[in-house]
Amino acid sequence: MLELEQEICNEYMIYDVVTAGVPQIDENVIMAIQQHAHESAMHQATVDPHPAEADTATHRQHESDPDLALLQELLLQAQQLLDTEQSIETPQQLTIIKSDRRGRRPMREFLLAPEYQRIDELEARIADLQRQLHDRDALIQMLSPAISRAIAQQVQEAHDEMAEALYPVIGRTIQRAVTESMRDLARRIDHMMRCSMRMFFLWRLVLWIRGIRPSDAALREALPFQVNELFLIHRESGLLIQHLSASATLTDADLIASMLAAIRAYVQESFLPHSDHSLDSIEYGDMQILVEEGPAALLAVVVQGVQPAGFRAILRQQLTELHAAYGAILRSFQGDPIDGAWMLPLLQPLMEWHDGSA
Amino acid sequence: MVQRKVCLVGDFAVGKTSLFNRFVYNRFSETYQSTIGVRVQRKILKVRDHELALILWDTEGGQDSTTLKESYLKGAAGAVIVCDLTRTGTILHCEEYIHLLRRENPALPLAIAGNKLDLVSPDHAHVTVAHQVAQLFQAPLTLSSANLGVGVEQLFQSLGERLVHAQTTI
Structure with missing residues (x-):
């Protein structure tokens, strides 16, 4: 009796799963079948009072009960409605499925095949996206069109x-x-x-x-060519000896002079350690700092525009004359303020070069 | 105004730039940023009746004195040798820096800064070693903490005194 109930429950379970995917089966029919199957089972239990013969009776009832046969038929129809690769052809196949607990698994797979396929596709897409995220080139290739379109749209709007x-x-x-x-x-x-x-x-x-x-x-x-600033810098210490400015707005001339000397020393030590060459110009924007080196002092001029031919030679010439006339003073400079009036005749013409008077 | 070039030298991460920033800008940063090449800044110092424009060259630190670019030291009127009181090696390396600085000018005014005082107690063995090194090479030692701002003004002020003294005795 108990085994028969279990059998019926198993069939209901399979039936429920099948009908979940097949909504067109009439629910009244299903309820009638369920009711009849239950009544038959109860009747059989009342008629057969000998539990020892239960197996034989169950087997007979299973084969002879027309309702159970109808239930199997319905299950087969439901199975055929499902678009699966495998289908149950005979009641024997269904019996195999029912009698084996693991036998329900293929049924589940048949029922959920589209979902499994969809999960596989989604996993493949996620794996592909992860690969693209880790592959910089692929990421750029993927994002570039969207970014280009966004920029173009933003520019327009x-x-x-x-x-x-x-x-x-x-x-x-x-x-x-x-x-x-x-x-x-x-x-x-x-x-x-x-x-x-x-x-x-x-x-x-x-x-x-x-x-x-x-x-x-x-x-x-x-x-137009113009000399904006002129620095005469002590070669060793980088201290400022003399400063001339076209605008007279520069307040940190001594600091700038030291920075120029520091940059020059850094470039010399880093790039030209065993060379006689040194930094002779620095360019920024449309400005240029031209540096001319003498034995005791450096001449650095900040110019704007195109440097006229011969200007560098003039710088060198003035610096040479300065050393020739005041070399001892330049060499002994230690940072004490000096009256630079004596050097102005040599430096001032460089500041006025822009008008061609030099 | 009288200008004087003063170089800050020492091993890497001893706190040269921190002392420089504390003295010039009165600020301190916990973040360590190594100096590449050299940084230059000016600070006006009043010493007795004199005004002194210190042109400070904060040099790049290395493992020891061999990595120091000597061209940075040329024309210096004084120097501060900075060591880290938590690292014995940086204190012992002071000797090498002193030799390097005095090679061209034996009378160069020097000052030793035993920095990071906030991380050691004043009676720590490293402090004793620093005092011995300073005594041996006749360079005054100032215990300092750039973090707390302790001893920084005193360090540069004492060096400024010696620079002015050297100036007036020329």
Whole structure:
């Protein structure tokens, strides 16, 4: 009796699973079958009072009960409704499934096959995404189109904000590019002046009479050149000996002089340790610091614009004259303030170079 | 104004930049940032009736004095040798720095800073060693803590006194 109840329960269990995936089966039919199966089981238990013969009776009832056969038939129909690779062809196959507890597993797999397939696909996609996240190139390749589109859209929608944000970078880049272009222009003018003698013959004649080199004249007309600051720096200590400024707004001249000396020492020690060469210019934006080295002092000038030809030679010449005249004073400088009036005749013309008077 | 170049030298992470920052800006940072090359700053110091513009060169520290770039020391009017009171090696290396600095100018005014006093007690064995080194090479020792701001002004003030003294006796 107990085994029969267990059998019925097992069948209900399988039946419930099957019907969960097959909603078109009439629920009244299912309830009728369940009710009948239960009544049959109870009746059999009343009629057969000998438990020893229960197995034989159950087997007979299982084979002869038309309702149970109907239930099996319904299960087969439900199974056929499911689009699975395997299907139950005969009641014997169903019996095998029912009698084996593990036999329910294939049924579950049949029922959940689409979900399993979907899980497999999702796992594959997650694995692929994880691989792309760890692979920088793949990540860039994946994100680039979206970022490009976002930037393009942002530029279109909020170009003022974008321009404002990029101005510090673009402005400086443009400024540098313009300066470079102007330098190229100056070089081209210089080249033209050398090559096309006839074209500028009269003009060159005038300049020659005035004692001005044609290339210098063209350059000065094309670009402004100005010496903004001049530092005379003690070579060993980096202390400031003399400072001249075009604007007179620089307050940290002594600190700047020491920084220049420190940069020079650092470059010398790091890049040119066994060389006679030293740092001779520093460029930033459209400004340049030209450094000329003497035995006791350095001359550093901050210039703007294109450096005229011969300017470096003039720097060297003035520094040489300064050493020749005041070498002992320069060498013995220890940081005490000195009256620099004596050196102004040699340094001041360098500050006025921009107007061509030097 | 009278300018004087003063170099800060010593092994790495002894607190040269911390002393420099405490003296110039009166600030201290717990974050250690190694100096690359050299940092230069100016500080006006009043010594008696004199005003002195100290041009401080905070040099890059290394394992010992061999890594110090000698061109940084040229033309220095004085130097501060900094050691870490928690590391004996940095105290013993003071001797090498003293030799290096006095090679070109035997009369160069020097000061030794025994830094990180906040991490050791004043009667610690390392402090005794630092005193012995200072006595041996006749360079005054100042125990300092850049973290707490202890001894920093005193360190540069005493060096300033000696710079002014050297100036007036020339």
